[in-house]
Amino acid sequence: MRTDSEEMDPTMAHEPGAPLRVALLGCGVVGSAVARQLVDHADDLAARVGAPLQLVGIAVRRPQRPRPDVPVDPTLFTADADGLVERADIVIEVIGGIDPARELILRAMAHGASVVSANKALLAEDGPTLYAAADAADVDLYYEAAVAGAIPILRPIRESLAGDDVRRVLGIVNGTTNFVLDRMDTSGAGFAETVEQAQALGYAEADPTADVEGFDAAAKAAILASLAFHTRVSSGDVYREGITEVTAGDIQAARDMDCVVKLLAICERVTGPDGGDAVSVRVHPAMIPRSHPLASVRDAFNAVFVEASAAGPLMFYGRGAGGDPTASAVLGDVVAVARHRVAGGRGPGESAYADLPVVEMGRSRTRYHISLDVADRPGVLAQVATAFAAHDVSIETVRQQAAPGEGERAKLIVVTHAASDAALAATVDALAELESVDDVASVLRVEGA
Amino acid sequence: MRTDSEEMDPTMAHEPGAPLRVALLGCGVVGSAVARQLVDHADDLAARVGAPLQLVGIAVRRPQRPRPDVPVDPTLFTADADGLVERADIVIEVIGGIDPARELILRAMAHGASVVSANKALLAEDGPTLYAAADAADVDLYYEAAVAGAIPILRPIRESLAGDDVRRVLGIVNGTTNFVLDRMDTSGAGFAETVEQAQALGYAEADPTADVEGFDAAAKAAILASLAFHTRVSSGDVYREGITEVTAGDIQAARDMDCVVKLLAICERVTGPDGGDAVSVRVHPAMIPRSHPLASVRDAFNAVFVEASAAGPLMFYGRGAGGDPTASAVLGDVVAVARHRVAGGRGPGESAYADLPVVEMGRSRTRYHISLDVADRPGVLAQVATAFAAHDVSIETVRQQAAPGEGERAKLIVVTHAASDAALAATVDALAELESVDDVASVLRVEGA
Numbered sequence: 001m002r003t004d005s006e007e008m009d010p011t012m013a014h015e016p017g018a019p020l021r022v023a024l025l026g027c028g029v030v031g032s033a034v035a036r037q038l039v040d041h042a043d044d045l046a047a048r049v050g051a052p053l054q055l056v057g058i059a060v061r062r063p064q065r066p067r068p069d070v071p072v073d074p075t076l077f078t079a080d081a082d083g084l085v086e087r088a089d090i091v092i093e094v095i096g097g098i099d100p101a102r103e104l105i106l107r108a109m110a111h112g113a114s115v116v117s118a119n120k121a122l123l124a125e126d127g128p129t130l131y132a133a134a135d136a137a138d139v140d141l142y143y144e145a146a147v148a149g150a151i152p153i154l155r156p157i158r159e160s161l162a163g164d165d166v167r168r169v170l171g172i173v174n175g176t177t178n179f180v181l182d183r184m185d186t187s188g189a190g191f192a193e194t195v196e197q198a199q200a201l202g203y204a205e206a207d208p209t210a211d212v213e214g215f216d217a218a219a220k221a222a223i224l225a226s227l228a229f230h231t232r233v234s235s236g237d238v239y240r241e242g243i244t245e246v247t248a249g250d251i252q253a254a255r256d257m258d259c260v261v262k263l264l265a266i267c268e269r270v271t272g273p274d275g276g277d278a279v280s281v282r283v284h285p286a287m288i289p290r291s292h293p294l295a296s297v298r299d300a301f302n303a304v305f306v307e308a309s310a311a312g313p314l315m316f317y318g319r320g321a322g323g324d325p326t327a328s329a330v331l332g333d334v335v336a337v338a339r340h341r342v343a344g345g346r347g348p349g350e351s352a353y354a355d356l357p358v359v360e361m362g363r364s365r366t367r368y369h370i371s372l373d374v375a376d377r378p379g380v381l382a383q384v385a386t387a388f389a390a391h392d393v394s395i396e397t398v399r400q401q402a403a404p405g406e407g408e409r410a411k412l413i414v415v416t417h418a419a420s421d422a423a424l425a426a427t428v429d430a431l432a433e434l435e436s437v438d439d440v441a442s443v444l445r446v447e448g449a
Numbered sequence: 450m451r452t453d454s455e456e457m458d459p460t461m462a463h464e465p466g467a468p469l470r471v472a473l474l475g476c477g478v479v480g481s482a483v484a485r486q487l488v489d490h491a492d493d494l495a496a497r498v499g500a501p502l503q504l505v506g507i508a509v510r511r512p513q514r515p516r517p518d519v520p521v522d523p524t525l526f527t528a529d530a531d532g533l534v535e536r537a538d539i540v541i542e543v544i545g546g547i548d549p550a551r552e553l554i555l556r557a558m559a560h561g562a563s564v565v566s567a568n569k570a571l572l573a574e575d576g577p578t579l580y581a582a583a584d585a586a587d588v589d590l591y592y593e594a595a596v597a598g599a600i601p602i603l604r605p606i607r608e609s610l611a612g613d614d615v616r617r618v619l620g621i622v623n624g625t626t627n628f629v630l631d632r633m634d635t636s637g638a639g640f641a642e643t644v645e646q647a648q649a650l651g652y653a654e655a656d657p658t659a660d661v662e663g664f665d666a667a668a669k670a671a672i673l674a675s676l677a678f679h680t681r682v683s684s685g686d687v688y689r690e691g692i693t694e695v696t697a698g699d700i701q702a703a704r705d706m707d708c709v710v711k712l713l714a715i716c717e718r719v720t721g722p723d724g725g726d727a728v729s730v731r732v733h734p735a736m737i738p739r740s741h742p743l744a745s746v747r748d749a750f751n752a753v754f755v756e757a758s759a760a761g762p763l764m765f766y767g768r769g770a771g772g773d774p775t776a777s778a779v780l781g782d783v784v785a786v787a788r789h790r791v792a793g794g795r796g797p798g799e800s801a802y803a804d805l806p807v808v809e810m811g812r813s814r815t816r817y818h819i820s821l822d823v824a825d826r827p828g829v830l831a832q833v834a835t836a837f838a839a840h841d842v843s844i845e846t847v848r849q850q851a852a853p854g855e856g857e858r859a860k861l862i863v864v865t866h867a868a869s870d871a872a873l874a875a876t877v878d879a880l881a882e883l884e885s886v887d888d889v890a891s892v893l894r895v896e897g898a
Contacts, residue, residue, distance in 0.1 A: 037612065037759060047802040048611050048679070144609060150760035152601075152609030160593060160601030162497050163486065163780020230497070293766060296745060310486060311599035311767060311777035317742060318763035328760035331612020345794010353496040 014089075014341045019054035022334065023088035023113070025081055025104055026095035027060045030118060030145070032070045033323035034092060034330050039071055045331070049338040057084040059104075086111045090337055092330060093117040094145075098125060105130060109137040114337040116330055118145035124219035124235040127226065131350035140340055140347050142333035147220045148173050148302040150325030151318040152332070157227045157306065158348055165309040166228040169267040170288075170447060173220040175300030175320045176211035177243050177263040179203045181251075181285070182298050185260055190248045203300050213242035214263065214283040221265035224304070225281040228267055230354035233281050239361035241284035250285075253371050253413070253442045259287040260295045264447055270359060278357045280364040287369055288448035295448075305448075362422030367396070367446040369415050372431060373439040376402065376410035380436045384412060387434060391427040393419040409438065415446060463538075463790045468503035471783065472537035472562070474530055474553055475544035476509045479567060479594070481519045482772035483541060483779050488520055494780070498787040506533040508553075535560045539786055541779060542566040543594075547574060554579060558586040563786040565779055567594035573668035573684040576675065580799035589789055589796050591782035596669045597622050597751040599774030600767040601781070606676045606755065607797055614758040615677040619737075619896060620714040622669040624749030624769045625660035626692050628652045630700075630710050630734070631747050639697045652749050662691035663712065663732040670714035673753070674730040677716055679803035682730050688810035690733035699734075702820050702862070702891045708736040709744045713896055719808060727806045729813040736818055737897035744897075754897075811871030816845070816898070818864050820891040821880060825851065825859035829885045833861060836883060840876040842868040858887065864895060 014020070022038065024031055038045070038055050046052040055072060059081035067077070078084055081100065085091050085108035093108075093115060095101045101122050105115050110133070117123065123130070123146050134141040144154045148171065157166065172178050176198060183194045195212065198204035210216045218238040225233040243263050254261045265283050272278030288295050293315045297303040302320025307313050319325035340346055374380050381398065388395050394417040401411040416424065432440050463469070471487065473480055487494070487504050495501040504521060508530035516526070527533055530549065534540050534557035542557075542564060544550045550571050554564050559582070566572065572579070572595050583590040593603045597620065606615065621627050625647060632643045644661065647653035659665045667687040674682040692712050703710045714732050721727030737744050742764045746752040751769025756762050768774035789795055823829050830847065837844050843866040850860040865873065881889050 033759070041612070041614065044614070044803075045612065048800060150757075151763060152605035155604060155609050156601035159785055160604050160781040161777065162784035163490070163494065163782075164777040165490065165493070293745070296742070308599075308777060310482070310773040310780075312774055314600060314765075314767035316763075316765055319761045322761075324759040325761055328610065328613040328757060331759075332609040333612075335611035336608055339797060340794060343795060345789060346792060348788060351497060354493075 014051065017051055019052040020049070020089045020338050020341055021056040021087060022053050023056055023084045023091045024058045025085070025091065025093045025101070027058050027067065027070060028094070029323040030094045030326045030330065031058070032067065033327035034094060035070045035072055037327050037331055045335065048335050050342040051338065053334065053338060056088055059084050082107060085113060088113050089341055090334060091115050092334060093119055094330065095119070096121065098122055102126060106133050109133045109139050109141070112137060112139060114140040114341060115142070116333040116337060117141070117143045118326060118330055119143065120146040120216070120219040120223060124222040127223070127234070128232055128350065135349055138346065140337040142337055142347065144333050145326045145329035147223050148304055148316070149318070149320040149322065150328045151302055151304065151316050151320065152329070153304045153316050154223070154227060156316065157224065161306070161308055161311065164311050166306060167269050167309060168307040169224050169228050169265070169304060170294060171220065171224060171265040171304040172262055172294055172297050172302055173265045173304065173320060174211055174217045174263060175302055176204045176208060177217070178297060178302070179300040180212070181243060181246065181261050181263065184246070184248065184251045185255070188248055188251070191244060191246055212244050214240045217263060217265045217283045221267060221281050221283050224265065225267035225279055226352070229269060229279045229356055230351045231279060231356040232352045233279065233358060237281055237358045239282035239284070239364070243285050246285050247442070250442045250444055253369065254287045254444065257287060257369065258290050260290055261285050261287055261444065262294060266447065270365065272357050272359055273363065278359045280359050282361060282364060284445060286445040286447040292448040362420060364421045365418045366421050366424065367416050367418050367449070368424045368428070369413070369442070369444045369446050370428065370431070370440065371442040372412040372414070372437050373441050374410055374412050375436045375438070376408050381412065383434055383436055384414070384431065387430045388414070388416070388427055391423045391430065393423050393427050463500065466500055468501040469498070469538045469787050469790055470505040470536060471502050472505055472533045472540045473507045474534070474540065474542045474550070476507050476516065476519060477543070478772040479543045479775045479779065480507070481516065482776035483543060484519045484521055486776050486780055494784065497784050499791040500787065502783065502787060505537055508533050531556060534562060537562045538790055539783060540564050541783060542568055543779065544568070545570065547571055551575060555582050558582045558588050558590070561586060561588060563589040563790060564591070565782040565786060566590070566592045567775060567779055568592065569595040569665070569668040569672060573671040576672070576683070577681055577799065577801070584798055587795065589786040591786055591796060593782050594775045594778035596672050597753055597765070598767070598769040598771065599777045600751055600753065600765050600769065601778070602753045602765050603672070603676060605765065606673070610755070610757055610760065613760050615755060616718050616758060617756040618673050618677050618714070618716040618753060619743060620669065620673060620753040621711055621743055621746050621751050622714045622753065622769060623660055623666045623712060624751055625653045625657060626666070626712040627746060627751070628749040629661070630692060630695065630712065633695070633697065633700045634704070634709055637697060637700070640693060640695055661693050663689045666712060666714045666732045670716060670730050670732050673714065674716035674728055675801070678718060678728045678805055679800045680728060680805040681801045682728065682807060686730055686807045688731035688733070688813070692734050695734050696891070699891045699893055702818065703736045703893065706736060706818065707739050708895070709739055710734050710736055710893065711743060715896065719814065721806050721808055722812065727808045729808050731810060731813060733894060735894040735896040741897040811869060813870045814867045815870050815873065816865050816867050816895040817873045817877070818862070818891070818893045818895050819877065819880070819889065821861040821863070821886050822888040822890050823859055823861050824885045824887070825857050830861065832883055832885055833863070833880065836879045837863070837865070837876055840872045840879065842872050842876050
C-alpha cells in the first residue's frame with residue numbers, strides 16, 4: 001500500500017483510505033484476544049478509524065507453535081520483534097515486564113509508530129523516558145489497559161477531568177486481592193486457605209507475590225497519581241503493604257464496624273511539609289464502610305473512586321483483568337491513535353507541570369482501627385488513652401467488650417481521628433509495651449470516610 | 450494578541466503560546482460555575498492546554514444585572530451573543546433549549562470556533578446538523594456535560610469503547626426522578642407527596658414535567674444510543690414513559706421481589722424485523738434487583754451501566770446535575786478542544802456509519818411484573834395462565850398471596866420471561882377483561898437480569 005519512499009519518512013501524513021499497519025508484540029491471553037478482535041471486528045474498526053487496520057505481524061518467542069485460538073495467517077507470527085516494529089504504523093505491546101518491552105517500544109517510536117501498551121510495570125517504572133520518546137517522534141503513547149483492565153479510567157482522568165482538580169483517588173485495582181478479601185469476608189476463612197481457593201479457581205497465580213504483596217497495585221497507583229496530579233510518580237515512590245498479614249480476625253473486626261477490608265490504591269492531594277500541595281501515594285489494606293460505593297465491589301471486579309473539586313465523587317467499575325476485557329481497552333486506544341494518524345493530531349502527552357512532592361508514608365494522614373486485648377480492671381483505659389495522647393493522636397471512639405470466657409480480660413477497640421501515619425505507628429508500638437495490654441490483636445487503617 | 454489579518458482566517462493554526470479566546474453563552478447555575486472555574490484555575494488550565502484561556506465575553510439577557518458570584522470584569526457581560534461568538538476560538542454554550550442556542554452554535558462554527566455545549570435537548574433533536582456544521586468548519590463539537598452531568602460517559606463510550614461493541618446501556622440519567630423514586634422506596638410515601646418534598650428541597654423544579662415525564666431522560670437516551678451504536682437516534686425515536694403513574698403499591702411490589710424501581714434510559718442492540726441488528730431506545734420505570742449495581746444509586750445521583758461484548762459490564766457513577774459538577778464536564782471538554790487548537794487535530798466527529806434501524810417499542814423485548822387482585826377460587830390461575838399463553842408470553846414465576854382480611858380474594862404476582870412489549874401489553878389488556886380478575890393492581894417492566 002505504501003511505497004518505499006513513503007516508508008522513509010515515518011512522520012508523514014497518512015494517505016487517505018490506506019490501511020494502517022498494526023504490529024502485535026506478545027500473544028498470551030491478552031494478545032490473542034486482541035488479535036481475535038482485530039480480525040472479527042475488522043469492518044467496524046475500519047469504519048470507526050476511517051481506514052482499515054491491517055495486522056502485519058505478531059511477535060512471539062515460538063512462531064512455529066500452533067495457535068488454533070488465533071484466527072490469523074500463521075505466517076504472521078515472527079520471532080523478529082525488532083524487525084516487526086519497524087514496519088508498523090501502530091505497535092501494540094502486550095508482552096509485559098520491563099525488557100525487552102521498553103527497547104521495542106522505543107524502537108517502534110523511533111521508527112514513527114504510535115504505541116499502545118498494557119504494560120503497567122514499565123509505565124510505572126520508566127514512563128517519563130517513554131513519554132519523551134513519544135514527544136521526540138511526535139507519536140502517540142496510550143496505555144488505558146495498564147490500569148483496571150476494561151474500565152475506562154485513564155482517559156477520564158487525563159481528559160474528562162482535565163478542567164477539574166482531582167483531590168483523591170481510591171482504587172480497587174487488583175482483582176486477585178479483591179477476590180481473596182471478598183471471600184475471606186463471606187466465608188470467614190483465613191488468608192492462606194483463601195489464596196489456595198483463588199489459585200484453584202484461576203483467580204491467583206501459582207506465585208501470587210505480585211498481587212498479594214501489592215506490587216501490581218503499586219504500579220497502577222503510580223500511574224493514576226501521575227495523571228491525576230500532573231506529577232511524575234514512579235513505583236518506587238509508592239508506599240506498599242500487601243494483604244498477607246490480613247487475618248480472619250481483622251475481617252471480623254471490620255464486620256463489627258460495619259466495614260469491609262479492601263486493598264486500596266490511594267492517591268491523595270495533601271499538604272506538604274512546606275505547607276504547599278503535595279501528594280500521598282500508597283497501597284495498603286484498609287477498612288471502608290459498607291455504605292461506601294467501593295464496598296460493594298465483589299469478586300475479582302475492579303473499581304476506581306475519584307473525588308474532584310468540582311465534579312464531586314465519581315466511580316468507575318468493571319472487569320480489571322482477563323483477555324477480552326483488557327483487549328477492549330487496548331483496542332479503544334488503537335482506534336484513538338489510528339484516528340490521529342488518519343485525521344492528524346496527537347492525544348495529550350505527559351503532563352507533569354505541577355511537579356508536586358510525594359510525601360513519605362509517615363506524613364500521610366490516616367485513621368487507624370486498633371483492637372487490643374487488655375486486662376479488665378480500672379485504670380487500663382486511662383493508660384491506653386494516655387499513650388494516644390502522648391503521640392498527639394485523637395481518639396474518635398473506644399468500645400470495650402468483655403472477652404468471652406475470660407473474666408479478667410477484655411477487648412478494647414479504638415478508632416482514631418486522622419493523624420500522621422508515623423504518630424499512629426508509634427502509638428501502636430507504645431501500646432504494645434503497656435503492661436496492661438496483652439496483645440495488639442489487629443491494626444488496620446480506615447479510609448473512605 | 451491576534452492581528453486582524455489572523456482573525457480573517459479562522460481555521461489557521463494557533464500561534465504558540467497565544468491566548469485562546471473563550472466566549473461563554475449563558476450565565477445561570479452552570480454558566481456562573483464555568484466562569485468561576487475559568488478564573489480560579491486559570492494557571493492550571495493554561496498549563497494543561499499549553500496556552501492561556503482568555504474569557505472574552507459572557508452573553509446574557511441582562512448584562513447590567515449585578516452578579517457578585519461571578520468574579521469577572523463586569524464589562525465582559527454582553528447582550529450581543531451574535532457578535533461575541535464571532536470573536537472567540539472556543540464557544541461554551543450553556544443556555545439550553547433549541548433557539549437561540551442552535552443559531553449561535555452554527556454561527557460560532559461558521560466563524561471557526563470550536564464549541565462545547567451542555568445542551569442535551571438540542572443535541573438530541575438536531576445533532577446531525579451540528580455535526581455537519583462542525584465538519585464543514587473543521588472544528589470540534591464536544592458535549593460531555595449534556596448527559597449525566599459530571600460523569601465522564603460520552604468520552605468513554607465514544608473513545609474508550611471504540612474498539613468494542615456496546616450491547617446495552619442502562620442509565621439512571623435524571624437526578625430528580627431518582628431522588629423521588631429513592632424517597633418513595635425509603636419512606637413508603639406516594640408520588641405526589643414525594644414530588645412536593647423534592648420541590649421543597651430543591652431537587653425538583655416548580656414545573657417538574659420535563660423530569661417526571663421522562664423528556665429529559667429521553668434526550669439523554671438518544672445521545673447515548675447515537676454514540677453507542679454509531680447510528681442517528683433523535684429524541685423522537687425514543688419511547689418514553691415517565692414516573693407519574695408509579696404508585697406506592699408498585700414500590701412495595703418491587704420490595705417484595707427484592708427489587709427497586711428506577712427510571713431507566715435503555716439503549717439496546719436487538720434483532721430487527723429483518724433479522725439484522727437494530728436498536729431499541731426507551732425510557733421507562735422498571736424494577737431492577739437490589740443486587741444490581743444500579744440499585745444502590747441513591748438520592749439524586751446518576752449512573753450509567755454499560756455492557757460491551759469484550760469489556761463486559763461497566764458502570765460510571767457520579768453527580769448528574771448542579772453547577773460545579775456540570776462545569777467540571779464542560780471544562781474537561783474546553784481543555785480538550787483547546788488542546789486541539791494548540792496542537793492540531795480534532796476529536797472524533799459524528800459516527801453514524803452503522804445506521805441501524807430503531808425498533809418500535811412494541812417489538813422491544815422486555816419482562817413484566819404484574820400484580821393481580823383475583824377471586825380466591827379454583828380455576829382462576831388456569832384462566833390467568835391461559836391469557837398469557839394466548840399471547841405467547843411465557844411465565845417465569847407465579848406467586849399467590851391471600852389478600853389480608855378478605856377471605857375470598859387473593860393476589861397473584863406474575864413475572865414473565867422476556868417477550869415483545871406489544872404481546873405483554875395485550876396480555877395485560879386481556880387480564881383486565883377476565884371476570885375473575887378484579888384489578889390489575891401493578892404492571893412494571895423488569896430489567897437488569
